[in-house]
Amino acid sequence: xxxxxATFFISIFVLLMQFLWKYIDDLVGKGIEFSxxxxxxxxxxxxxxxxxxxxxILLSSLMTFGNLGENYELVAFKSAxxxxxxxxxxxxxxxxxxxxxxxxxxxxxxxxxxxxxxSLLYDIKxxxxxxxxxxxxxxxxxxxxxxxxxxKKEIDGVEHLYDVIIYDHSDGPGNRNVTTAKEGIMSxxxxxxxxxxxxxxxxxxxxEKNPYLKQEFTLKRSIFKExxxxxxxxxxxxxxxxxxxxKNGYKMLNMSQLANxxxxxxxxxxxxxxxxxxxxxxxSFLYSKFDQSKFSQIKIKTPIxxxxxxxxxxxxxxxxxxxxxxxxxxxSKSRLSSMNEELRGRSKYVRSHEIEWHKKLTLPFACIIxxxxxxxxxxIIRKGGLGMPIIISVAFFLLFHILSISGEKMAKEGAITxxxxxxxxxxxxxxxxxxxxxxxTKDSALFNFDAYGNFFKSIFKKK
Numbered sequence: 001x002x003x004x005x006a007t008f009f010i011s012i013f014v015l016l017m018q019f020l021w022k023y024i025d026d027l028v029g030k031g032i033e034f035s036x037x038x039x040x041x042x043x044x045x046x047x048x049x050x051x052x053x054x055x056x057i058l059l060s061s062l063m064t065f066g067n068l069g070e071n072y073e074l075v076a077f078k079s080a081x082x083x084x085x086x087x088x089x090x091x092x093x094x095x096x097x098x099x100x101x102x103x104x105x106x107x108x109x110x111x112x113x114x115x116x117x118x119s120l121l122y123d124i125k126x127x128x129x130x131x132x133x134x135x136x137x138x139x140x141x142x143x144x145x146x147x148x149x150x151x152k153k154e155i156d157g158v159e160h161l162y163d164v165i166i167y168d169h170s171d172g173p174g175n176r177n178v179t180t181a182k183e184g185i186m187s188x189x190x191x192x193x194x195x196x197x198x199x200x201x202x203x204x205x206x207x208e209k210n211p212y213l214k215q216e217f218t219l220k221r222s223i224f225k226e227x228x229x230x231x232x233x234x235x236x237x238x239x240x241x242x243x244x245x246x247k248n249g250y251k252m253l254n255m256s257q258l259a260n261x262x263x264x265x266x267x268x269x270x271x272x273x274x275x276x277x278x279x280x281x282x283x284s285f286l287y288s289k290f291d292q293s294k295f296s297q298i299k300i301k302t303p304i305x306x307x308x309x310x311x312x313x314x315x316x317x318x319x320x321x322x323x324x325x326x327x328x329x330x331x332s333k334s335r336l337s338s339m340n341e342e343l344r345g346r347s348k349y350v351r352s353h354e355i356e357w358h359k360k361l362t363l364p365f366a367c368i369i370x371x372x373x374x375x376x377x378x379x380i381i382r383k384g385g386l387g388m389p390i391i392i393s394v395a396f397f398l399l400f401h402i403l404s405i406s407g408e409k410m411a412k413e414g415a416i417t418x419x420x421x422x423x424x425x426x427x428x429x430x431x432x433x434x435x436x437x438x439x440x441t442k443d444s445a446l447f448n449f450d451a452y453g454n455f456f457k458s459i460f461k462k463k
Contacts, residue, residue: 143231
């Protein structure tokens with residue numbers, strides 16, 4: 001059990017580092033509290049369990065049986081009349097129980113973890129960066145203000161700014177309210193609710209509209225020795241979005257909800273396509289307003305002899321018919337093109353739901369398959385520790401992951417069905433696991449390169 005727990009948490013840690021590397025720009029400099037950051041990591045770690053669990057089962061089973069083989073414990077078992085099948089029986093039962101837990105986690109807890117992590121990550125992305133004024137750079141981090149300083153120093157833990165220019169946009173666009181000061185001192189209020197900037201030895205230039213003239217402004221200049229600019233710090237707080245807005249995502253649904261969503265989306269697609277066909281039919285030339293009554297009569301009684309009817313019309317009527325048909329054809333082409341894109345997007349959305357439904361089942365099955373690969377491989381190679389087992393397990397996990405990703409991508413694009421795409425990796429690796437199990441029970445020297453060398457030497461000796 002200890003190798004499984006260790007490899008599981010190591011896998012989670014590695015995947016978390018990958019997540020942090022991917023979103024480092026969205027997380028740094030936002031002034032996020034440690035509790036919020038810890039919540040995000042816990043939710044993300046829970047959402048990464050479907051990737052970490054199969055890898056940890058493969059690696060731990062390979063390490064365990066590799067150690068047993070390396071220390072000749074498997075030989076001792078077999079000499080006592082205990083076969084490898086009997087040795088694998090209790091571990092197979094544990095893996096079966098673990099697969100059931102994996103299914104329950106994937107169906108009930110994983111949607112919650114995805115919902116929590118996605119909504120919290122979205123809110124953090126929307127969070128404004130903390131106030132960080134750099135010398136010589138215009139800063140727009142304060143709402144309604146643009147600030148530029150020439151230099152800044154920290155004296156006794158207090159930030160001092162020099163040659164400050166502040167553009168106040170609270171009254172609207174334009175630079176009609178500008179404040180300059182030789183020095184500014186930044187501090188927080190006693191209740192930590194406001195950011196306070198004390199400006200020293202400065203001037204405020206303000207252009208006020210003349211009520212009597214439409215486009216004339218009066219310049220107002222105020223000289224001060226000390227002025228205080230106070231800003232509400234709530235704009236830097238993390239504002240949480242209602243999680244109900246994220247609940248309709250297919251990754252936030254369990255199997256029954258996914259099945260209901262697939263049925264609903266499929267019915268809506270059929271209804272929309274039926275309405276589209278009816279609208280396209282009604283907009284065609286034969287159903288247009290042009291001489292509709294006569295065409296309807298002809299349609300009901302006999303097939304339309306279009307050439308005969310067309311040449312029987314006057315020149316004006318013929319020209320009108322050609323213009324009408326041309327306009328209807330262009331409109332139909334445009335509608336067909338837009339409907340094609342819409343149907344493609346809707347079909348892809350339905351397939352995403354189907355893929356997520358199959359993922360709930362492929363996770364526990366992947367745990368069983370990778371155990372079938374890892375345990376016999378460990379018994380065959382007879383190498384424990386973190387050397388050879390890690391190399392082999394990572395190789396097989398990469399193969400499994402590449403097959404899974406490739407199948408999922410092909411299923412999303414509609415090249416194959418969702419069932420074929422999501423079960424492709426399991427279908428390919430299951431015979432591999434059965435083959436390794438068979439070779440392990442027969443004590444095959446599958447990875448004994450000396451045996452292969454002796455085999456070829458015997459062939460050449462005979463020749």
